[in-house]
């Protein structure tokens with residue numbers, strides 16, 4: 700029997716599925732938090748951090764984790780939420796850029812973090828998408844956004860990034876300071892967008908319209924940054 704000129708239906712179906720998944724992955728993935736987009740060639744492995752270096756951050760992380768503002772998307776098991784605090788690490792690396800401690804990549808799902816879950820950003824280059832890290836693990840995939848905030852305003856010492864659908868939607872509805880829908884996280888565009896917002900504000904909240912559920916709080920001190928998130932949590936729900 701002569702073979703049909705139509706494509707094999709099974710093969711066609713698989714091709715369509717593959718193409719759909721590719722498009723989703725590249726353009727539509729709503730939770731790409733786990734993907735490190737920055738150049739990580741300058742990662743230097745070190746021992747775990749001592750408790751006094753991260754305990755202040757961990758206190759707030761504990762509160763935010765219990766409210767599920769930090770956590771893990773299931774079933775994908777992609778962690779979300781990352782916290783940082785400006786530090787001086789000039790004894791490790793000389794630079795004029797801000798330096799900070801930040802939660803490590805893919806730690807969102809862990810209820811408690813220890814010294815091997817925090818790491819140090821010693822330097823960065825926003826234009827080159829480069830982050831120089833020294834610690835027990837690589838920095839959060841959103842480290843460059845944190846870096847941009849610190850660079851954008853020298854009075855800001857704390858940056859918290861959380862996820863919450865209710866807060867995100869509520870903030871968009873009420874026109875809180877926002878980064879545009881076209882701007883995905885972890886990009887130079889995002890860095891510039893947050894800098895525009897923080898340059899004249901040392902305390903506040905940002906809703907990232909192009910990063911589903913993504914909200915940032917920033918302040919000169921940790922309690923202020925944390926309380927801003929508790930306020931919107933109370934206002935809009937978790």
Ligand SMILES: [Zn+2]
Pocket residue numbers: 732779780841860861862884910913
């Ligand atoms: Zn995020």
